Amino acid sequence: xxxxxxxxxxxxxxxxxxxxxxxxxxxxxxxxxxxxxxxxxxxxxxxxxxxxxxxxxxxxxxxxxxxxxxxxxxxxxxxxxxxxxxxxxxxxxxxxxxxxxxxxxxxxxxxxxxxxxxxxxxxxxxxxxxxxxxxxxxxxxxxxxxxxxxxxxxxxxxxxxxxxxxxxxxxxxxxxxxxxxxxxxxxxxxxxxxxxxxxxxxxxxxxxxxxxxxxxxxxxxxxxxxxxxxxxxxxxxxxxxxxxxxxxxxxxxxxxxxxxxxxxxxxxxxxxxxxxxxxxxxxxxxxxxxxxxxx
Amino acid sequence: xxxxxxxxxxxxxxxxxxxxxxxxxxxxxxxxxxxxxxxxxxxxxxxxxxxxxxxxxxxxxxxxxxxxxxxxxxxxxxxxxxxxxxxxxxxxxxxxxxxxxxxxxxxxxxxxxxxxxxxxxxxxxxxxxxxxxxxxxxxxxxxxxxxxxxxxxxxxxxxxxxxxxxxxxxxxxxxxxxxxxxxxxxxxxxxxxxxxxxxxxxxxxxxxxxxxxxxxxxxxxxxxxxxxxxxxxxxxxxxxxxxxxxxxxxxxxxxxxxxxxxxxxxxxxxxxxxxxxxxxxxxxxxxxxxxxxxxxxxxxxxxxxxxxxxxxxxxxxxxxxxxxxxxxxxxxxxxxxxxxxxxxxxxxxxxxxxxxxxxxxxxxxxxxxxxxxxxxxxxxxxxxxxxxxxxxxxxxxx
Numbered sequence: 001x002x003x004x005x006x007x008x009x010x011x012x013x014x015x016x017x018x019x020x021x022x023x024x025x026x027x028x029x030x031x032x033x034x035x036x037x038x039x040x041x042x043x044x045x046x047x048x049x050x051x052x053x054x055x056x057x058x059x060x061x062x063x064x065x066x067x068x069x070x071x072x073x074x075x076x077x078x079x080x081x082x083x084x085x086x087x088x089x090x091x092x093x094x095x096x097x098x099x100x101x102x103x104x105x106x107x108x109x110x111x112x113x114x115x116x117x118x119x120x121x122x123x124x125x126x127x128x129x130x131x132x133x134x135x136x137x138x139x140x141x142x143x144x145x146x147x148x149x150x151x152x153x154x155x156x157x158x159x160x161x162x163x164x165x166x167x168x169x170x171x172x173x174x175x176x177x178x179x180x181x182x183x184x185x186x187x188x189x190x191x192x193x194x195x196x197x198x199x200x201x202x203x204x205x206x207x208x209x210x211x212x213x214x215x216x217x218x219x220x221x222x223x224x225x226x227x228x229x230x231x232x233x234x235x236x237x238x239x240x241x242x243x244x245x246x247x248x249x250x251x252x253x254x255x256x257x258x259x260x261x262x263x264x265x266x267x268x269x270x271x272x273x274x275x276x277x278x279x280x281x282x283x284x285x286x287x288x289x290x291x292x293x294x295x
Numbered sequence: 296x297x298x299x300x301x302x303x304x305x306x307x308x309x310x311x312x313x314x315x316x317x318x319x320x321x322x323x324x325x326x327x328x329x330x331x332x333x334x335x336x337x338x339x340x341x342x343x344x345x346x347x348x349x350x351x352x353x354x355x356x357x358x359x360x361x362x363x364x365x366x367x368x369x370x371x372x373x374x375x376x377x378x379x380x381x382x383x384x385x386x387x388x389x390x391x392x393x394x395x396x397x398x399x400x401x402x403x404x405x406x407x408x409x410x411x412x413x414x415x416x417x418x419x420x421x422x423x424x425x426x427x428x429x430x431x432x433x434x435x436x437x438x439x440x441x442x443x444x445x446x447x448x449x450x451x452x453x454x455x456x457x458x459x460x461x462x463x464x465x466x467x468x469x470x471x472x473x474x475x476x477x478x479x480x481x482x483x484x485x486x487x488x489x490x491x492x493x494x495x496x497x498x499x500x501x502x503x504x505x506x507x508x509x510x511x512x513x514x515x516x517x518x519x520x521x522x523x524x525x526x527x528x529x530x531x532x533x534x535x536x537x538x539x540x541x542x543x544x545x546x547x548x549x550x551x552x553x554x555x556x557x558x559x560x561x562x563x564x565x566x567x568x569x570x571x572x573x574x575x576x577x578x579x580x581x582x583x584x585x586x587x588x589x590x591x592x593x594x595x596x597x598x599x600x601x602x603x604x605x606x607x608x609x610x611x612x613x614x615x616x617x618x619x620x621x622x623x624x625x626x627x628x629x630x631x632x633x634x635x636x637x638x639x640x641x642x643x644x645x646x647x648x649x650x651x652x653x654x655x656x657x658x659x660x661x662x663x664x665x666x667x668x669x670x671x672x673x674x675x676x677x678x679x680x681x682x683x684x685x686x687x688x689x690x691x692x693x
Contacts, residue, residue, distance in 0.1 A: 011508055018501050123591070125334040125554035126524055131532070138534055144504060145534040219532060220497055221524050221554055225330065229497055264492075264501040269464055271501075272493035 014144035015261045021150045023257020024157035025212055029230065030237040030249040031161055032208035035168070038244030039181050039201045042092060043100055045108035047234070048227025049115055050206045053080050054213020055222045056118060059127050069132040069218070076214045077207035084206025088199045111228070118224035126221030153215050160211065161250045168246055177201060236279045242292020252290060316357035318617050322604065323387040325377055325402065326417055328366035331495050331521035332394045334550040335594045336417045338364075340392045342587045343597040346580075347604035356612055363387070367398050369495075374398035375405060382409045388617055389414060389607060392600055396420035396467035406431050410619050414607060416599030419519075419546060420470045421682060424646040428689035431619050433626065435647045436599030437568050439467070440682040442545050443475035445566030445653050445675055450513055450543045451482040458543075459511035460489035461502050461526060463518035468494070471517040471545050487511050492518070499526045503535055513541040523547055524554050531559050548594045552656055552668045560668075561658040568651055569598035569635060570669050576634040592666045598635040602649075606631040606641070639677065644689035651680040 029051060036044045057076045061067035067075060087110065095102045130136075131149045138147040168174040180187040180194045188194045213227075220226055237256050241248030256275050263274040270277075282290060324344055326336035341364045348360045363385070367374035374393065381387035382405065390406060393399040394417025406413040407429035415423060416436045423434045458479050462468040468491065476486050488509045490502045496518075503526065506514045514535070516526050523544055530536055544551075547565040571581035571592045580601070584593045606626055613629075614621035631639040631647070639649035654669035662668065684692055 008508075011504070014504050015501055018498075018504070021500075022498055119329060119333070123334045123550075124329070124331060124337075124521070125550045126521060128554065128556035128559070130558075138532075145538070147532045147534070149532070150500075219529065221521060221528065223521065223554075225521075226497070229495065261501055265505065268490050268492060268502065272496075 010143035019258035019261020023254035027253025028212040034249035036205035042103040046111040048231030049111040050209040052227035054210030080210035081207030085203040126223035242289025248291025414603040425687040455513035464491040569595035
């Protein structure tokens with residue numbers, strides 16, 4: 001059997017696949033951030049908290065109301081997305097005429113409050129959420145045992161990412177959205193309700209985070225800090241991909257998941273910093289990110 | 296004034312002086328109040344400290360105790376800053392709890408420098424009573440040696456000979472891996488490898504697959520709290536346990552078992568210093584604790600805080616003041632006794648010794664109710680549960 005860089009190919013394939021799975025979460029989350037930043041110019045720091053809320057609402061639905069996983073996948077993004085709409089209407093919409101920094105501070109503060117509330121209510125140890133019975137078990141691929149649920153995560157993430165990209169870049173609605181970003185006054189003059197569109201866009205970005213939260217609930221422990229741990233990495237992904245670039249967010253999300261997966265084999269101690277090292281290098285050579293357009 | 300009146304007045308004055316011993320003591324509970332160790336220490340440790348003060352009836356004995364608390368976020372630098380501020384500016388006499396070994400070692404050094412007292416319950420590193428032992432430090436509840444000696448030895452004795460470690464990459468993980476390796480090798484087992492994961496982590500599947508590829512009989516989890524919970528969950532998901540490899544959770548708290556659920560956690564063997572359902576006294580104490588903590592049961596860290604603060608207050612009462620040397624001397628030369636740990640002893644190196652327990656997590660069918668999680672496999676007597684006094688290399692041991 002040949003070896004690649006001192007690692008048997010089986011192990012390498014396994015790690016690549018795991019990287020892809022983690023990349024699915026990075027892609028989904030950074031996609032939501034990119035949509036919000038691209039169309040609203042708001043750096044949504046509460047994204048991690050909204051991802052956590054997705055997982056918690058799924059848990060509450062199952063435990064208190066008996067809503068199964070599949071129902072949660074649809075209902076939870078709607079519920080959490082609605083809270084996003086309310087937040088946008090009541091707070092964020094007041095900040096559009098101010099510097100980016102104010103939006104960042106507001107959403108960061110909101111994230112701390114939301115996390116604190118959940119911490120007081122549920123503690124930090126996490127709550128159990130079982131994998132749905134249709135997806136329990138796994139398939140032996142020869143080089144590794146792939147849990148069915150993880151395969152589903154990759155598929156679901158790819159579908160949602162592609163759907164979002166298609167909606168924004170290839171449909172009439174997406175064209176309105178992009179036009180409204182460029183020149184809201186003009187688009188409004190054509191009879192399109194720009195503020196409502198912006199509100200719904202924020203709600204959609206939040207719903208994406210909540211969707212990722214539901215996907216994560218069965219594999220990571222559902223705890224109030226789950227988003228805070230992830231959000232920093234996801235911001236690095238967005239910066240590397242190029243702030244506001246939809247395609248950039250998706251591709252870098254998956255790509256960096258793989259890079260991180262490989263670091264875990266070759267030099268595990270560095271796996272938590274690998275992404276930030278890449279971010280620093282990318283910023284040195286392409287300050288707008290890999291897929292970003294320089295203004 | 297005749298002789299009789301004078302004598303009576305003198306006696307009265309002496310009595311008043313005796314009962315009105317007025318000592319102000321300030322306890323600072325420093326631990327994780329927001330991160331992955333917040334449930335196993337956090338507010339529960341503050342509640343446990345308060346319970347100790349109430350049960351001791353400190354105010355009636357002339358000891359006025361004030362308790363303050365802070366969040367060290369599991370970061371040694373944050374812990375150091377708070378410890379210095381507490382000792383220098385806020386008049387704190389004793390720092391209590393401090394989980395996260397790296398943070399605990401930092402507080403240990405500052406306590407030594409300031410000549411104060413440090414009652415550690417939450418941290419695990421044996422260095423606190425070994426190379427870095429300090430005159431004012433008492434390490435109360437458990438340490439990596441006791442964990443390795445309990446769980447590690449039990450696993451090897453049950454035929455799990457080849458070990459692979461999944462280790463949290465900081466002082467605690469390293470210390471636990473090192474101690475367990477020593478126990479495994481001494482019992483005739485071997486260690487085939489280890490991988491160090493960033494702390495805290497989220498996804499352990501990559502490390503678990505490396506552990507699986509090693510072909511070891513057992514994967515030793517040298518991590519704690521949320522990291523252990525996720526490791527165990529993901530090992531089940533990736534079919535690692537089903538494929539025949541066993542997991543040895545070297546440090547598992549009851550809050551972790553609660554988070555995992557019995558379905559996933561059943562069968563795990565673990566070492567603890569305390570379990571709420573050990574005897575009538577622990578049940579009664581835990582019931583009171585639960586009432587204040589919204590129903591959750593105390594961890595051994597909470598119980599350790601109670602036990603340590605109780606013994607400390609006895610020391611203050613006996614010495615009549617709070618001077619570090621006097622109180623520590625009294626604490627080390629008198630046995631401890633309380634309703635959570637029973638009888639114990641504080642050794643010269645600052646190690647508190649008491650019985651440890653080897654438990655196995657019940658299956659869902661065996662459990663009769665919420666928080667009914669453990670069955671007792673063995674009691675490890677205090678004399679052999681902890682590292683022998685002479686092996687630690689502590690300079691305080693003559």
